[in-house]
Amino acid sequence: MRLARLPRHHRLRQGIIAVRRWLRASEAAFIVLAAAVGVLAGLSTLIQSWLAHGLQHLFYGVTINRLSALASIRHPWRLLALPLGALALIGLNRWLALRGRTPVDVVEANALHGGRIAMFDNLVIGAQTVISNGCGASVGLEAAYAQLGGGLASWLGQKVHLRRADLRTLVGAGAGAGVGAAFGAPLAGAFYAFEIVIGTYGTAAVAPVITASLVAAAIMRALGPEPWLMATTAVRMITLGDYVAYALLGLLCAGLGIAVMRLVTAAERVMQAITRSSSWRPLAGALLLMPIAWVSPQALSAGHGALHLDLALKPPIAFLLGVLALKVAASVVSLASGFRGGLFFASLFLGSLAGQAFGEVANLWGFGIDPNDAALVGMAALSVSIVGGSMTLALLMLEITHDFALMGVVLTAALVSSAITREAFGYSFSTWRLHVRGSDIRSPRDIGWLTTLTAGRMMRRDWTAVQAGTSVGVFRQTVPPGSVSKVVLVDESGHYGGIIPMAAAHAATLDPDLPIETVARLQDKVLMPAMGIRAILDALDEAGADELAVVNAEGQVVGVLSEKHARRRYLEEIEADQKRMFGEM
Template sequence: MVRLRKSALVIAAARQRRRLRESEAAFILLAAIAGLAAGALTNVQQLIAHGIQSLLYGVTINRLSALGMIHHPWKLLALPVGGLMLMLFARGLRNRQRIPVDVVEANALHGGRIPFADNLVIASQTIISNGAGASVGLEAAYAQMGGGVASQLGQWFTLRRGDLRTLVGAGAGGAIGAAFGAPLTGAFYAFEIVIGNYTPAAIAPVMAAALSAVFVTRALGADPYLIATTAGRAFSVSDYLLYALLGLLCALFGMLIMRLVAFTELSVHGWRRIAGWKPVVGGLLLIPLAMLSPQTLSAGHGALHLDLVLRPALSFLAIVLLLKIAASVISLSFGFRGGLFFASLFLGSLIGQIFAGLVNLSPLGAFIDPNDAALVGMAALSVSIVGGPMTLAVLMLETTHDFALMGVVLTATLVSSAFTREMFGYSFSTWRLHLRGSTIRSPRDIGRLMTLTAGRIMRTDWTAVSQDMTVAEFRDRVPLGKTAKVILIDAEGHYRGIVPTAAAFHPDLDETSAVAGLATQSGIVLRRAMDIRSVLKLFDEASADELVVIDDDEQVIGVVTERHARRRYFEELEASQRELFGESG
């Protein structure tokens, strides 16, 4: 009876899951639940990180980066201590055979599937890094936990691939919306940075998650991240041109920062003597930077607000800009974990204020408000590094409520985004994945095509003969009409080329000659693991209509025709399009 009761419960649960997959209203409700969870987790992580900073540095009301100076320099030992904690944490994970999957990678390659342990690893490392004062933000942990919880919900309900990707994006976007108290920002973050496109079917669930997450922040009475406010006014054509120039400048800085992180990371990776102690060494290197300016500590929330209020001298802003870039590069290169979202907002505000100061000092007679320039610089630099022009434009709108500013922000972000894409082609997250050998350039779902390999689409009904055969022996073995092409192999079974059957029956051919002389494409082969795009590229380069697939031992295991490969490719594209527009077909 107990066994029958359990079986009935399993059947009932499966039925409910099926109903949810088929109901749009139920899916929106599930997204709202994911948003509530993401909002709660964002506030919990923020509380833990700030609690660590309070314990280590004694900060209470102010943000760590807003400190005027370090009154007790010995407290900066928290930086290498944090590095030591990360080092011990990494040693505890030594048995793990892979790098944790983040939300962008999960949606691009794995259909939204994220192992829950990966979420805990990324969030823990980020909280330790930020809590110790390293120059990284918590936004990566927020998005990871929000998207990770959504992924677990979606997997439990066995959602379709497209729905699971949408739910992961909704969870990650909800977490970012909760951090800034800005639901539209969270929604656009989901569309542009995690899902990779805007789709009619995703609008309602993503917005439901973002609104739910922000509701949690407001219900808890938590203060969202402060940006700045500005007064409404009209902008002239010359203002638009100046802010477009600022967008271009921010794109150059964004690409420089990403290159610096990559260069330093690769250089540090080669230092064998400190291989296991990199976070500790990084923490020690951050101490003198923090002594010069506490604004290099943490993500920079307090410092951003402080500089906008106090309007410091250009020389001070320039020094802080250089120190903050150095701190961010050191933090990420030496093993601290976190994102560059808010750090890029802070750096962008510094670039904007410096730009405004230089313009206002120039003999051109132009004047731009430093606050406006700071806000435009924040959006433009973040777009270059993080991506998502509409995400940052809407963030500025939701935090300032200034519709006039929206025009120049969009101008600068679009210039920055276009220039970065043209000259660099990556955001910070996809750039780091690229350095690890991935082909990801955006969160768009390429997982289907990556799993559509030569080994999956090959056929195994091929005919093989020895390369030592004569033409006469070949004609006896393979009569006309049996097969169009024959594969030649040597005595060890290694591939040696393809022989068209008709060529062996040419009337002018000497029957005693070796059939190997008729072989073509002897050096052109497919490997089992080659993805469909690589397969099609090789077909184009070889101008072939059929290629063999070999294994690691050079043994022939199958044959792929160009026609079949292209048909399978377009079938997968069509399936992706159906999911994109919410069709179950």
């Protein structure tokens, strides 16, 4: 009775608190929440697919076929869809600039912001990607599927006030569900969540992540087109020679993947220099894409149709290499000029071309390699290099081929490609793009807590100071031995002048009439309030000091931070992160 008399907003708040406690206490409740996320991710994937295909039908006249499977562009005026799409993006980007917003993608949100993504960011990224893919730019929709799936999960999780670790898991589940729905491959979607978005395999996260992906795939199967399957060799004998050959293919794909990622960045810098970072850059990219698309429509869009077409027709090596070069050029130009999208499916298509060409060349030298099998292995190897996630791609190949016999060589090539890419490059495409923008993200692991461990937050404010010009004798009278271990030297305005060790200041051999700055140390070694924990520890190690002063932009001392305290806080947060990963917090 007392609860019914409470105001409505109080009852709503208490209801949310009760739901939050229920979700924290019950694994089954969290799985139900993940299933709801799977429904949302499946529906959002279906809607985005319909919208992009609808634009392609409007611009290019494609119906049940895929844009990249067109034999030719019969009417050149249809390629005006590319500059029209560019103009739409320019308008959207200018509107964003006026609002001062830079959308956050799902990997960055999970790594730095604890899974918190504004719904506005999700809608903008989804719109940009659908426009880019729909007008024919050489980008895929998979990034938007993951963004909307993860974004809707973030929105739902924030509504019920999930803890940071639970919200990150739910966001990963939503992103993986979107990808799993797109391919009709729930296991690949689940491992996409673990490897690409969450960054760890947590035992507590297995059930909700797989549940979301299964539900999303079921929604897509019930309401959308049939998931695409690929035929493989019915009977084969995998020999040691095959493993060696496909390991070599993995090595080649790693090199190609690194080259594509670096080409995107180099082309982006060239495009920015030529256009002087103008907002009209997408239009310049569209004009460059038009002749590429006229030469080969297979360079358009993500490449779904072209992949199946080339596997069925088995074109000659020269054709495969020509399309490979055109597709790389189209993808590089599209991303460098500001079209939005991912390289997931584009990397699958490129990998299939490289694999087919590799198989054909190997057979010219007498090796009995089936080009279709080589194409599948190449798909996994190149995608692992660009997208990351060895198990994600291995399971994707399994789910779209239902061929267990091929998995050994697929994993071999994928692991070789992954190892070479990590060793020689160190990034996936998504984390490389963040690195180019100035972020130090190398994986989707949760490093957001590192941003809270700044010198300004950890510093001690009860430090002892002495003014420059004070004699050693006066200093000894003012600061007796044992009172503190170190004293900060400042001038009349509070500007930093160094650190005075008490042992040096009270040394018996030191002349009492000398100015105290005679024994000052570390005059050029300071910390800034905004410095993160990694930079702090590096600075302390470089200075060989157990304590440094923290100064503001004007050089005035605002605090002191010891190495002991900084390392203790760092280790405490690492331990807390491990507990969150295993569901203990």
